[in-house]
Amino acid sequence: MATVKLSLNTDQITEEFFEDTKLLGIVTTVKDYKFCWNLNNLLELDFRINHEIEIKLKRKRRLYFFSVYEYRDPNSSLCHYLYNNLHxxxxxLPEFKHLDFLWLMKNDTxxxxxxxQVKAWLRExxxxxxxxxxxNEKIKNKDYLIF
Incomplete structure (x- = not known):
């Protein structure tokens, strides 16, 4: 009997996930919890860690867990996701080793x-x-950001 290999084509899933999104890369000298605390207190946001959408990757025979913080804008359907790029x-995203965080905005224009305005807030x-x-064209491993 012949063995059939099936492969999952994630191109459509990836395309739909990144539809109408904006993504910022951030370099900072502070840890993730302190950075989120600053975002929440200085910008009056409410980022919270969401363990359900934490990114788990297996590399070098080890599991790595990348935390994702989430904030849903109460006045729109816009969702903000802050990914920790280092664990x-x-x-x-190895192609962005110089970035500490990735800020994804989606579900609304x-x-x-x-x-x-978000960039100006971050500069403060x-x-x-x-x-x-x-x-999206710059990101080689887009599927790592999908939860």
């Missing part, structure tokens, strides 16, 4: 003005050194 010396936070917008 125990391993990177969620994010205007250029709003995105610029102590320890933030760099903020850059990432396009």
């Amino acid at each position: 125990d010396g391993e990177f969620l 994010v205007t250029d003005d709003y995105l610029e 936070i102590p320890g933030v050194q760099l903020i850059t917008e990432l396009t």
Whole structure:
């Protein structure tokens, strides 16, 4: 009997997940819990860690867990997700080793003005050194961000 190999095509899932999203890369000198505390207190947001959507990757015969913080805007359907890009010396997105966090905005239209406002807010936070917008084309491992 012939063995049939099946493979899962995630292209459509990935495309739908990233539809109408904006993604920022952030470099900072502070730990994730302190960075979220600053976001919540200085910007009056409510980011909270969500263990249900934590990213688990197996690399080098080891499991790595990348925390994801979530904030749902109460005035719209916009959801904010803050991914920790580093865990125990391993990177969620190895092509962005210089970034500490990835801030994904989805489920509602994010205007250029709003995105610029978020960048301005981030610049006010102590320890933030760099903020850059990432396009989907720049991300090699998009499927690592899907939960």
